Amino acid sequence: MAATPGQRAAAREQLYVPRMGTIVRTEDITAVDRLFGIELPGRRPLHHAPGQFVQLSIFGFGEAPISVCSPPSQTESFELCVRKVGSLTTALHALGEGDRVGIRGPFGNGFAIECMPKMDVLIVAGGIGLVPLRSLIKDIQDHREEHGRLIVLYGAKSPGEVLFARELARWGARRKNEVLVTVDEPADGWNGHVGVVTTLIPKVRIDPPNTVVVSLVGPPVMYKFVYMALMEIGVPDDQMFFSLERRMKCGLGKCGHCQIDGRCVCTDGPVFSATELKTMHEGI
Amino acid sequence: MAETLVIDKTSLLSVLSAAAETPGLMAPTRRGRASFAFDRITDCRQVALEYVRTVLPPKNAFLPTREALLEFALEPEQQARAVIDSTPVVLFGVHPCDLSALEQLDWAFLDRHDISDPHYAARRRAVTIVGIDCMPDDYCFCTSVGTETMRGGADLFLTPLTEGYQVEVLTAKGRALLGEAPLRDATPEERAAGDAWRQAKADRITRRINTQADALPDILERRHDSPIWAETARRCYSCGTCTTVCPTCFCFDVDDAMEPSLSGGSRKRRWDSCQFLDFALVAGPHNFRGERPDRVRHRWFRKFAYLNREYGRPFCTGCGRCTQACTTDIDLTGVLNEVIAEDGREAP
Numbered sequence: 001m002a003a004t005p006g007q008r009a010a011a012r013e014q015l016y017v018p019r020m021g022t023i024v025r026t027e028d029i030t031a032v033d034r035l036f037g038i039e040l041p042g043r044r045p046l047h048h049a050p051g052q053f054v055q056l057s058i059f060g061f062g063e064a065p066i067s068v069c070s071p072p073s074q075t076e077s078f079e080l081c082v083r084k085v086g087s088l089t090t091a092l093h094a095l096g097e098g099d100r101v102g103i104r105g106p107f108g109n110g111f112a113i114e115c116m117p118k119m120d121v122l123i124v125a126g127g128i129g130l131v132p133l134r135s136l137i138k139d140i141q142d143h144r145e146e147h148g149r150l151i152v153l154y155g156a157k158s159p160g161e162v163l164f165a166r167e168l169a170r171w172g173a174r175r176k177n178e179v180l181v182t183v184d185e186p187a188d189g190w191n192g193h194v195g196v197v198t199t200l201i202p203k204v205r206i207d208p209p210n211t212v213v214v215s216l217v218g219p220p221v222m223y224k225f226v227y228m229a230l231m232e233i234g235v236p237d238d239q240m241f242f243s244l245e246r247r248m249k250c251g252l253g254k255c256g257h258c259q260i261d262g263r264c265v266c267t268d269g270p271v272f273s274a275t276e277l278k279t280m281h282e283g284i
Numbered sequence: 285m286a287e288t289l290v291i292d293k294t295s296l297l298s299v300l301s302a303a304a305e306t307p308g309l310m311a312p313t314r315r316g317r318a319s320f321a322f323d324r325i326t327d328c329r330q331v332a333l334e335y336v337r338t339v340l341p342p343k344n345a346f347l348p349t350r351e352a353l354l355e356f357a358l359e360p361e362q363q364a365r366a367v368i369d370s371t372p373v374v375l376f377g378v379h380p381c382d383l384s385a386l387e388q389l390d391w392a393f394l395d396r397h398d399i400s401d402p403h404y405a406a407r408r409r410a411v412t413i414v415g416i417d418c419m420p421d422d423y424c425f426c427t428s429v430g431t432e433t434m435r436g437g438a439d440l441f442l443t444p445l446t447e448g449y450q451v452e453v454l455t456a457k458g459r460a461l462l463g464e465a466p467l468r469d470a471t472p473e474e475r476a477a478g479d480a481w482r483q484a485k486a487d488r489i490t491r492r493i494n495t496q497a498d499a500l501p502d503i504l505e506r507r508h509d510s511p512i513w514a515e516t517a518r519r520c521y522s523c524g525t526c527t528t529v530c531p532t533c534f535c536f537d538v539d540d541a542m543e544p545s546l547s548g549g550s551r552k553r554r555w556d557s558c559q560f561l562d563f564a565l566v567a568g569p570h571n572f573r574g575e576r577p578d579r580v581r582h583r584w585f586r587k588f589a590y591l592n593r594e595y596g597r598p599f600c601t602g603c604g605r606c607t608q609a610c611t612t613d614i615d616l617t618g619v620l621n622e623v624i625a626e627d628g629r630e631a632p
Contacts, residue, residue: 256535262590
């Protein structure tokens with residue numbers, strides 16, 4: 001049924017007003033990262049695409065952009081994986097099942113790799129950069145026949161900071177998938193790879209003209225190393241996508257905080273191709 | 285072509301007096317010896333009919349320095365509702381440069397990215413705007429950015445004559461504001477006097493940007509790594525005065541304020557500045573404009589490159605406020621002209 005002018009006007013007034021979501025489950029992922037399953041009123045789907053984010057708010061503490069880490073196929077609730085770092089995220093970690101949080105969005109452009117069907121997908125993730133990429137990895141599993149090989153290269157600071165370890169192992173065990181994990185600082189009992197995430201690139205077979213790269217790493221300077229390593233083996237710039245992080249206050253392209261040169265990360269990004277990034281001074 | 289009429293000063297003041305009663309009047313008024321501010325007026329004798337510029341632009345009629353976007357309650361259950369202020373007001377005495385700025389803020393808040401900000405939109409719709417022409421001082425450079433005859437957004441526009449004012453009726457809302465005020469058609473002499481005013485205004489302006497506005501994005505891109513940014517930054521305190529007084533700056537921050545009872549509160553928007561150290565700070569912590577030259581350069585790029593390209597005109601109206609207000613005399617056009625001159629010397 002079409003909305004009446006009154007309903008449309010009311011909807012416009014709600015631009016900054018969050019919908020109240022309910023936390024329906026939590027799961028500790030590491031000592032500081034926790035997964036929150038959130039249900040919108042009426043179990044309505046979020047209708048997000050992998051790579052998009054929501055503005056999560058707790059009244060009294062404020063609002064912050066948080067990437068969605070569940071796939072679009074999961075519709076009754078969606079998941080956010082949040083590290084306890086500031087006042088808002090600390091307040092979130094104090095909440096549990098049945099508590100309510102504000103949700104605006106989804107915002108942003110997402111990874112949009114469906115425009116490159118049948119290609120191999122190379123995911124390069126660092127630290128909590130894996131969080132939004134988990135949405136993409138799961139989406140690829142949901143539409144496995146539409147993509148070529150899936151290669152996930154993931155670097156964490158230490159074994160204790162590896163996110164979604166069981167899921168990584170499960171993804172790696174599937175046909176047409178390859179998952180490698182490395183840590184910067186090994187601990188006792190770690191017998192995997194050691195070094196930054198770019199050291200994994202020579203360890204996998206990459207078919208550059210047939211590969212689309214999606215990367216989210218940190219600190220920001222790591223993007224340059226990822227780009228250089230993949231550019232050297234011949235992955236074209238327009239097949240490399242980087243998701244960038246900026247502080248945002250509105251998600252609507254108004255507040256100015258997330259500007260990179262003349263672009264707004266919230267509306268023009270957060271995902272930019274290497275072709276686009278090369279024209280931007282403040283990108284990475 | 286707008287209807288051009290003439291109103292005498294007494295009748296104009298009667299119109300303002302009526303507006304001050306209903307719906308309310310905001311107009312420039314004198315503060316101290318030589319400063320002016322847009323403020324609520326109850327007595328129309330307080331209205332400054334002649335002034336060069338107000339310290340702050342009239343943008344806080346639409347984008348208050350601090351405003352509630354929503355109110356929230358925590359008990360009995362969490363809920364929030366939008367706070368939309370659509371109280372009508374007459375905004376009187378807006379100069380052409382500031383009318384241009386309102387047109388630009390309209391684009392930023394109502395059109396850009398196809399998203400219309402409901403809080404700005406409601407205030408904007410509720411305001412009746414009366415523009416008035418002005419005589420510039422040494423800080424003005426409206427002729428370099430093409431704003432000296434702007435009428436954008438105004439419902440009425442006045443040009444001072446020896447006796448009374450030429451009135452351009454631009455909208456039905458403007459016509460309604462005039463009510464029963466005695467008006468007559470402008471004589472050919474009065475029309476000529478209006479033209480003469482505009483010519484005298486343009487002639488009086490000495491400050492210039494030494495190139496065409498549409499050439500600036502490319503010039504600035506070529507001078508991205510110019511030493512001029514660091515030299516300018518050596519004198520800058522990052523105090524944010526320039527962005528605060530700017531009629532087209534619209535960046536904002538949002539934070540929550542609790543009621544003392546802790547039973548609820550409001551989410552508030554307030555003016556922010558790209559010149560502040562933490563403006564581009566992200567987790568890590570990493571700061572994308574952590575060095576002052578980066579922030580200084582961003583201001584000129586935002587005004588004359590990025591938004592100039594996106595909007596089609598510089599996001600600067602030539603009002604001269606930032607240069608006049610700068611505590612260390614950083615000169616907006618001076619820096620821009622240095623960059624233009626450097627580009628002329630060094631460009632291939």
